[in-house]
Amino acid sequence: MIFLLTLTIFLILKESWFRFFSYLCKKSKTFVLMPKLPKFLQFASITKKITLALIGLFLMLFLLTHLGINLCLLRNDGGEWFRAAAHFMGTNYIVKVFEVMLFGAIGLHILLALIIQFHNWMARPVGYASGNKSKTAFGSKLMIWSGLLVALFLVVHLVHFWFAKVGWTEGIYTVKIENVEKALGKKQFALNEALMNTENENEWFSIQREFMELQNYIENDERFHVLMFSGNTGQRFITNLSKADIDEMRSFLDVKYEPDFYYMARDLFSIWWVVVMYFFFMVALGFHLAHAFPSAFQTLGAAHSKYTPIIKFVGISFAMLVSVGFAIIPIFFYFCK
Numbered sequence: 001m002i003f004l005l006t007l008t009i010f011l012i013l014k015e016s017w018f019r020f021f022s023y024l025c026k027k028s029k030t031f032v033l034m035p036k037l038p039k040f041l042q043f044a045s046i047t048k049k050i051t052l053a054l055i056g057l058f059l060m061l062f063l064l065t066h067l068g069i070n071l072c073l074l075r076n077d078g079g080e081w082f083r084a085a086a087h088f089m090g091t092n093y094i095v096k097v098f099e100v101m102l103f104g105a106i107g108l109h110i111l112l113a114l115i116i117q118f119h120n121w122m123a124r125p126v127g128y129a130s131g132n133k134s135k136t137a138f139g140s141k142l143m144i145w146s147g148l149l150v151a152l153f154l155v156v157h158l159v160h161f162w163f164a165k166v167g168w169t170e171g172i173y174t175v176k177i178e179n180v181e182k183a184l185g186k187k188q189f190a191l192n193e194a195l196m197n198t199e200n201e202n203e204w205f206s207i208q209r210e211f212m213e214l215q216n217y218i219e220n221d222e223r224f225h226v227l228m229f230s231g232n233t234g235q236r237f238i239t240n241l242s243k244a245d246i247d248e249m250r251s252f253l254d255v256k257y258e259p260d261f262y263y264m265a266r267d268l269f270s271i272w273w274v275v276v277m278y279f280f281f282m283v284a285l286g287f288h289l290a291h292a293f294p295s296a297f298q299t300l301g302a303a304h305s306k307y308t309p310i311i312k313f314v315g316i317s318f319a320m321l322v323s324v325g326f327a328i329i330p331i332f333f334y335f336c337k
């Protein structure tokens, strides 16, 4: 993300400072001092727009998937469905590849949008004498600002959730009992092996005692707030663990752990201003999508007097569904959990 942002700023500055300079000097409105972009970025404006539209549609599909999973948070099952979905999304290799593609797509979408917008600004630095009153111009103007708000939201949002997954911030963690049992079994096996290769019985007993203590510790120690969870999926978790708890546990056993996004969402959305902030950003997302949807289809050539109103209607419905769908989650948590 940081790399893409730096690249964006560099390219924008590189391509545009001559134009800007010539504008300031009032030398020319046609900007003859146009420097060259690197070869791989010398696409026609329409190519950039088509790429932007296709990536936008791909991101909309991501939003639908993300919303579908997040709506599991609203179920009254203590987060069982959501945890199972988050576990799948966090461990499946195809999803991991998809995640890299997703971040690439987001970066490219922002980069192209900024380049196109900057060109538009530079192409008409003086503005219309009587103001541009066309609906399209108004919608397009909103696009860059609502888009920047969505980008800002993404940064805040990733810090809230994704950063904990990659270990950049502290989160709340969960460990599957199944994984604890696996790690215990592995250690037990190693112990038996060691026992067969050693004559030292005292050592064996001391390690055995260590295991008993460990098992006791996992099941009964209050610091773990043990929640033996057994739902329809038959999955059992120890959850509400801090990083210190995890480090302590991992000093005994090599257990796999993952963030408990259900508890993280519950804690995050118990703060009123976070809920208001998410609501505000979801309104911006709604605006962005409502205009982006028909705009993408128009760029891809689907402009027809018969179908355009239908596309616009579908776009507004999609934008409503996504923004309202996401917005109700923090509100629901704040008032109902």
Ligand code: HEM
Pocket (backbone or CB within 6 Å): 063, 066, 070, 086, 089, 090, 099, 102, 150, 154, 157, 161, 162, 165, 261, 265, 278, 285, 326, 327, 329, 330
């Ligand atoms: C209240 C609404 C939302 C909730 C509760 C929520 C929850 C989450 C959670 C728990 C994660 C981490 C998942 C993981 O890394 O395995 C995540 C990641 C992410 N979210 Fe959201 N999200 C919400 C809205 C949004 C919106 C509106 C967008 C886009 C505009 C978005 C974009 C992302 C992206 C790009 C990631 C990182 C990619 C990924 O890990 O899948 N989220 N979100």
